[in-house]
Amino acid sequence: MSVERHEMWEEDTAAYVLRALSDEEHTRFVRHLRECHVCRDEVDRLQFAVDALPRSVEPLSAPAGLKATIMAEVESDVREQQPAPSLGARLRERFSRVPALRPRVASATAAVLLLVGVAGGFGLSQVTDGEERSVDAAFDGTRVASGSGNLVIGGNDKAGGTLRVHGMPKLRANETYQVWLQRDGEVIPKAMFSVSDQGDGLTAVDDLDGADAVMVTREPAGGARAPSGPPLVTVKL
Amino acid sequence: MANLADEEIMHLVQESDPRAFELFYDRHSGPAFSLAYRMVGNRTVAEDVSQEAFLSIWRSKLRYQPERGSVRTWVLGIVHHRAIDALRRNTVHDKRRASAEGIEERFEARERTDVEVARRDEARTVRAALEDLPDEQCRVIELAYFGGFSHSQIADQLDMPIGTVKGRMRLGLEKLRRTLVGEPA
Numbered sequence: 318m319s320v321e322r323h324e325m326w327e328e329d330t331a332a333y334v335l336r337a338l339s340d341e342e343h344t345r346f347v348r349h350l351r352e353c354h355v356c357r358d359e360v361d362r363l364q365f366a367v368d369a370l371p372r373s374v375e376p377l378s379a380p381a382g383l384k385a386t387i388m389a390e391v392e393s394d395v396r397e398q399q400p401a402p403s404l405g406a407r408l409r410e411r412f413s414r415v416p417a418l419r420p421r422v423a424s425a426t427a428a429v430l431l432l433v434g435v436a437g438g439f440g441l442s443q444v445t446d447g448e449e450r451s452v453d454a455a456f457d458g459t460r461v462a463s464g465s466g467n468l469v470i471g472g473n474d475k476a477g478g479t480l481r482v483h484g485m486p487k488l489r490a491n492e493t494y495q496v497w498l499q500r501d502g503e504v505i506p507k508a509m510f511s512v513s514d515q516g517d518g519l520t521a522v523d524d525l526d527g528a529d530a531v532m533v534t535r536e537p538a539g540g541a542r543a544p545s546g547p548p549l550v551t552v553k554l
Numbered sequence: 555m556a557n558l559a560d561e562e563i564m565h566l567v568q569e570s571d572p573r574a575f576e577l578f579y580d581r582h583s584g585p586a587f588s589l590a591y592r593m594v595g596n597r598t599v600a601e602d603v604s605q606e607a608f609l610s611i612w613r614s615k616l617r618y619q620p621e622r623g624s625v626r627t628w629v630l631g632i633v634h635h636r637a638i639d640a641l642r643r644n645t646v647h648d649k650r651r652a653s654a655e656g657i658e659e660r661f662e663a664r665e666r667t668d669v670e671v672a673r674r675d676e677a678r679t680v681r682a683a684l685e686d687l688p689d690e691q692c693r694v695i696e697l698a699y700f701g702g703f704s705h706s707q708i709a710d711q712l713d714m715p716i717g718t719v720k721g722r723m724r725l726g727l728e729k730l731r732r733t734l735v736g737e738p739a
Contacts, residue, residue, distance in 0.1 A: 331723035336638060337698040337705045363724070366731040368623060370699050371589040371630040373680035376673045379587035383601055384579060387608050391572050394613065398570065488643065493606065506613050509606065511639040523617065538602055539609040 323355055330359045334367045340519040344469075344479060394542055454482060454552045461485060461549050468522065468531055468552040477523035480531060482550060485516040491538045496522055497548070499530040507531075509540045528554050560625035564618050567611070575612055582626060583608070585673070586633045593637040593700050603640050607633045634699075641702035683733040691726030694719050 326349045332338050333346050350357055456464030466482035480496065488494065488511055496507035505524075512518035522531055532548035534541075555563070555577055563581070566574030586607060591600035611632065618628050684692055697703045697711070705723070709716045732738070 328717065328720045328724065331727050332698070332705045332720050334727070335695065335698040335723060336635070337703065337708070337723070339704055339706070362731060363727045366727040366734065367699065368627045368631075369680050369683075369730070369734055370695070371585065371592075371634065372673075372676050373684055374585075374588045374592045374677060376584060376670065376677060377588040377591055379583035379604060380597070380601055383587070383604060384576075384583065387579060387605055387612075388572070388576060390609055391575055391612055395570065395572050490643065491602075508614055509610055511643050513642060539606050540613050542613060 323353055326353065326356055327359065330356055331363055334360055334363045340481065340513075340517055344481065344519065347479070390539070397542065452552050452554065454480070454550050456484075457547065457549050464516075464550065466550065468554075470525060470554075477521060477525055478531075480520050480522050480533075480552070482512070482518045482533070483516060485512045485518055485549070486535075487514065487516065488512065488535070493536055493538050493540060494518060494533050494549075495536045495540050495544075496520060497532045497534065497544055498522070498524065498528050499532065500528045504532075504544060506540060506542060509536070525554070530554060561618075561620055564625050568618075578611075579608060582629045584670075585626065586629055589630055589633050590637050593634070593702065594640055599640055600637075603633060603636045607636045610636075638702040680734070683730055686733060687726050687729055691722045691729065694722045695726045695730075698723060 326346065329338060329342065329346050333343065336343075338346060350360065450470050452468045452470065454464070454466040454468060456466075458464075461484060463484040464482065465484055466480065468478050468480045470478035485494065493509040493511060495509045498505040498507050507522060507524075508520050510518050510520035525531070531552040531554065532544070533550035534544045534546060534548050536545055555566075555573065558566075558577075560578075560581065563574050563578050567578050583604065587600055587604045590603040590607075591597065594600050594603060607629070611629070618625060622628070684695075687695070693712070694708055697708045698705070703711070705716055705719045709719045712719070
């Protein structure tokens with residue numbers, strides 16, 4: 318790392334720890350951090366100050382009803398806890414509840430959705446540059462007219478990756494985008510994220526080792542335990 | 555279970571123990587809601603932010619890494635991210651303006667326990683360190699951290715070059731760190 322190259326970035330350290338960089342700048346700075354120990358040290362130092370900021374806030378009590386709402390969701394999750402069925406089974410079960418669809422039609426529809434959403438057919442491409450690889454995301458063109466994005470995966474899949482999307486539909490106040498990981502037929506809930514007015518969003522995706530696909534659905538705020546519909550975004554791995 | 559350390563409770567939460575999660579909530583909901591309310595300035599949205607943060611911890615089994623800081627710091631980091639998401643979704647800024655200044659809702663924590671007294675002392679110490687910063691450094695830090703504004707938005711608001719904003723953020727955080735750890739300037 319040359320001194321000149323480092324100096325290009327050092328002014329960004331504080332904006333980075335305050336989360337005040339744009340999504341693009343943030344991604345570039347994270348890449349720089351991987352190779353610059355000087356900036357990593359400064360980030361660690363400044364992070365100490367940032368971590369103290371929320372402790373300056375006047376202490377308030379959380380509203381009484383909030384705990385009941387959250388624990389009701391938690392208890393419901395625990396009751397439902399059982400080996401998760403595959404996405405196909407979830408979709409078949411979901412469509413079987415639609416009275417207008419006969420079972421054979423519903424089953425065929427779910428299979429088509431799976432083929433469209435999970436198997437792709439949107440023209441995937443992968444670029445490998447040695448240390449990390451970028452996998453293009455495929456979008457459901459009927460719901461995301463002009464979507465684009467990719468998943469940048471570190472050299473070791475276990476380290477996770479960064480999913481970046483553009484052109485996503487705007488969320489309502491009570492909605493979130495949620496990431497799902499498909500592995501060995503199971504669908505695992507992951508991080509939630511929102512998008513800017515321009516439909517740009519960025520989120521980390523961890524635990525990619527052995528994953529078959531990363532998907533994104535639109536869910537109620539707080540997220541869901543199982544996808545509520547076919548994915549808007551699919552990254553086939 | 556009530557005597558367990560935060561890290562031990564976190565371990566049980568990751569094993570999907572609802573009683574551990576209830577205790578986890580009891581310990582961290584006050585600071586989490588306080589931060590959310592400070593950022594979004596609206597009770598309903600602060601509740602939504604807190605709910606999203608706690609449920610995402612429960613459902614996504616987000617990974618806590620002890621070597622990167624305390625459980626409290628980790629929880630507040632998640633709330634901060636959620637609140638910024640809410641602020642950047644736009645709706646909050648309107649509600650925030652609508653909640654007339656001066657008739658702010660209050661949900662002050664009752665000072666009943668040693669823990670709550672310690673939290674108030676800690677808040678006073680950090681606030682004093684913030685107030686000790688030059689105004690222009692304190693302002694850019696508060697706009698970024700509590701306001702959820704990007705450096706370019708802050709530069710627009712304050713009508714100054716982006717480089718100046720970044721520089722003030724950096725100088726301010728460094729000075730704040732030195733004050734908090736007791737290092738000479």
